[in-house]
Amino acid sequence: MLTLTDSAKEYLTKTTESERKRFAYLTVLGGGCSGFQYKWDMIDEEKDGIVVDDILIVDKIAEMFVLGCTVDYVREFGGSYLKVINPNAKAQCGCGESFAI
Numbered sequence: 001m002l003t004l005t006d007s008a009k010e011y012l013t014k015t016t017e018s019e020r021k022r023f024a025y026l027t028v029l030g031g032g033c034s035g036f037q038y039k040w041d042m043i044d045e046e047k048d049g050i051v052v053d054d055i056l057i058v059d060k061i062a063e064m065f066v067l068g069c070t071v072d073y074v075r076e077f078g079g080s081y082l083k084v085i086n087p088n089a090k091a092q093c094g095c096g097e098s099f100a101i
Contacts, residue, residue: 001063003070004053007008008082011073012055016042023083025049036065038084 004012014026021042029039049057058066070085 001050001053002056002058002066002068004056005070005072007073007075008071009053009055011080016055021050024056024072025059026056026062026066028062033095034066040082 007101016022016024019042021044023043023046025041025043025047027039027041028036031037043057047057047059049059050063051057065088066084066086068087072083072085074083076083
């Protein structure tokens, strides 16, 4: 359904531990420059959704938008961030935060 790279798993594990949360939570909202945007949260309670690698919960509504995606943690000179590589996206903004299907 959704794949986490090793660097994404490591980052999410460290982040949830440092914030004393149990899970990372990914959902998709309307908005952003391309129509939809990814929204990340850290949560304590398990929510209804798809659990990936015991660290990430994907919101059930977001499932159709992220089916087949890979989440990577990218480290660049200007900063680091979680990147969703979405093969279903027809367009994506320059920063990678929003996309169109």
